[in-house]
Amino acid sequence: MPDVEFRGVHRRFGPVRAVDGVSFAITKGSFHSFLGPSGCGKTTSLRLIAGFEQPDEGDVLVAGVGMGGVPAYRRPVNMVFQHYALFPHLDVFANVAFGLRQRSPRPTRAELGRRVDEALALVRLAGYGDRRAWELSGGQQQRVALARALINRPTVLLLDEPLSALDRKLRRDMQFELQTLQRDVGITFILVTHDQEEALSMSDSVAIMRDGRIVQFGAPNELYDAPVNRYVAGFVGETNFLAGRVVERQDDRASVRLDDGRVLAAPLSAGGPGLAVGEAAVIAVRPEAIQLWPGGDPAPTPLDQMFEGHIESRIFLGDQIEFAVQGDLGRILARAPKAAISVRGDLVPDTPVRFGWENESALALADV
Amino acid sequence: MKRAGPGRRRAIVTALLLAPSTLWFVALLVMPLVVVLVFSLGERAPAGGYQAGFTFANYLNLPARLTAFTNTLTLAPVGTLLCLVFAYPLAYFLAVKVKRAKLMLLVLVILPFWTSFLLRTYAWIILLSGKGIPSWLAVVGIEGVRLINTPTAVLIGIVYGYLPLMVFPIYVSLERLDKRLLEAAADLYADPIATFRRVTLPLSLPGVVTGCLLVFILLMGEYLIPQLLGGGKVFFIGNALVDLFLQSRNWPFGSAVAIALVVIMIVAVGLATRWAKHQGATREVSLL
């Protein structure tokens, strides 16, 4: 039985369709993410699960039980809020104990103390009980919010952009901690984020949303390898899109005529709909699939597609270098490991270069 | 000596900067109080007013106004409490529930302040008199209700007149309240009542305390409402003072009553502040 299920859920705010006919099921004990730009409906989806919003149509089920008419305070879910929403008038202990104190039968004092200590230990904040929320660092507040939610042993833990207020380093640590925690406690985590890296690295499943609808629901590698369309491909990683129209279709591949008349061929995405001849499409090429070498040299390996241009800029990304190439195809991003032979010191801006890729490493996608 | 130079100059600058506010404080607060204190030890001149003297007779005579003191010390706290009871839901509604037209509703709350207080209270005289509310009650079978010239009428007038003073501080503290905290409480199984009791109310305490102090302090000196709606039968310290200064012109005794009022107020406000600070210390809410 899925832990959380949406069946044709609609939620409108005036003319805005925040959630527009969404259905999905999240596997019990999994780590799921809603990914999308702001206004895509991911936060509203989370609030529909929490009970802060009620669907205009459709059903929200938690652990198989319909939540229609069940107020937030009777739902077996807990939330970690974007800015933590810790109670400023209560100390850490009272914040963490808040949920348990509302349950009946109310736990005994000793039981309460034990459970709070346990929860604080779980988030590595043992001994912080008498601190005030505002005396803690962002990361610590984040962990108090987690403890405050987890102590209730909810069926589902909801996380609303929980890491957005943290700096990069802390964010990485917390991502790791969250994953570990989820494995340890074994309950379903549902994360809302606009950070694709976060979603892909932590989740068992990801729902990519756009304008109140789920564009694609799947495991991170499915989304990366087999995006349904240009939108998903663009969201799960940096990609070069070459737009045109389908001029030829075979079973699993398509040829696309670009606006400048070139025809490029690429396999269809496994997750995408079959493209029809005449349909708008893009050829998507990941920067890391593009090879690049100095203009006068021969291709290091034979490639299906080869073009010319010149380096516009180069950016070091730690272990990789990213080049922007201006040329036949307009502006193209290419990325190569620093150790690669082709990345030489003479590939500086304004250097004439050639570049190309294997058709198999590109994808033909619907241009939506 | 060289090092003392800048320090002394700084001290002089500080003193000069503080001078206006110190003067202000002395001129507006200390001096009048000293005058009142001196008067309270004097004697009534034969034709009324003040005549120099040194006697505690005025203070010993204070029990002659005992009823005024007890009336004030019961009706002022009760009035404050009633204001709170009526103001809180209103402030809550304005701050939390109202989305649109908030400004307009806020203006409506203070709108009565744009007309004369006397005129408004006079309207209440008409409403509370026999041909007003009691006559409407009689229509639905509740006969013989008397409102005007009773403590109830005075309390109605107090709630009416002082409500905005209570509404606004509470409104501000509720407005500042992070609405996500209410969702957080609901998320943690607190039903609306528990959410109010454990989150909303404690976090709005600063406004409640401010409002209560404001209303209570002003009520302690109130005289117009008891005069108009109490028909001279509900007598506050303020009425005693008005009579002593404006009718019998017994300035020394009036000064003694005024000093007694100030002392009572200092004690009452001191206790309230202490309680609020205590609450603040235990709940970590800055109350004052």
Add this chain to the structure above:
Amino acid sequence: MNKREFLYHLRRYQQGSISRRQFLGATGLGVASAVLATELGLRPRRAFAGDIGDRVSLCTWPSYHDPANLEVFTQATGATVEMTVFGSNEEMMAKLQAGAAGYDVLVPTNYTIRDYASQNLIQPLDLAQIPNHDPSAHDTRFTGEGAVDGTVYAVPKDWGTTGYVINSSEVTEGPTTWKEFWDLTQTTHSGRVMVHDYQLTTIGNALKYYGYSFNSIDAAELAKAEELLLAVKPHLFGINSDYKPSMLSGDAIMSICWTGDAVQLRRENAAMQYVLGREGGEIWTDFYAIPADAPNVKGAYALIDYLVTPDINAKEVLFHGYPSTDARTNALLPKELLEDPILYPAAEVLAPLEFGATGLITNEARAELFARFKSA
């Protein structure tokens, strides 16, 4: 309370004229000022009076001057009349005692004039500057107290009595004495009677219950009066000199009352009857005087002279309903007014009335007694 009635009260309030003597004042709001009869869309033009300044400050009682008269004065002289109304003589004196009140003309009651003069709060009048005042036209019974030891400090305005008003549709006993007034208050009509928030009349008429002088300051007699007042207090509807609204609304059915208020109440409700207690009570005269520190003495004389002019004064009487002391004015008034028993009571009830006694306004014993009564 219907709409018409409410608007009526509202309008009277806006005129600063809810009742005689005590609305704003006795309520403690003695400093409340009402500026009336100013430039009502008409630009004042300078006329005969020449330079009397641009404003004259008149310190008087509510409902006591016809705004139209003051307007004419402003048009004629260019000086606007700034009117401040008070609730009681005590309050008016308290304001002057405090100093620098800035008033030009004062309307004190007879018994206070000697006290004002002895405290140098008012100045002797130069009658040559009030040519329209003719002493010979006044009955000396009403005017004597305007002069203190031969020096004229005040000229008479009008006179009146203090009795009580009954709503005869409810008070059917036909009371004629102060004894009945106080007894009915404690029995049949408990909870529906009002007394003035004014020591002179309330204590004075309580003294009449025992047949003592209205003006008594005898300790034993005052003690008896206090005993009566304290016994009566729980039975009172209110202690308020603004008794007209309560009488009209029916909340109160009997109240201590002044001549003009009785006239005005009867205009509203024919069942209102004015009773002068047979034991006696107060008769009084109000005067015009000029404070010692009046900022605009010239303007003060001009205003007084204008208001005592017979034809102007006649209009005043028609407005406020108090009888004039001036025979020339009376000659201009309609017959029915001059025969009204409220304004001109029968000689036998008029005879036992007493003028308020000098010194009562500053008497501490009576002031304290009244304060004890109010705060009990």
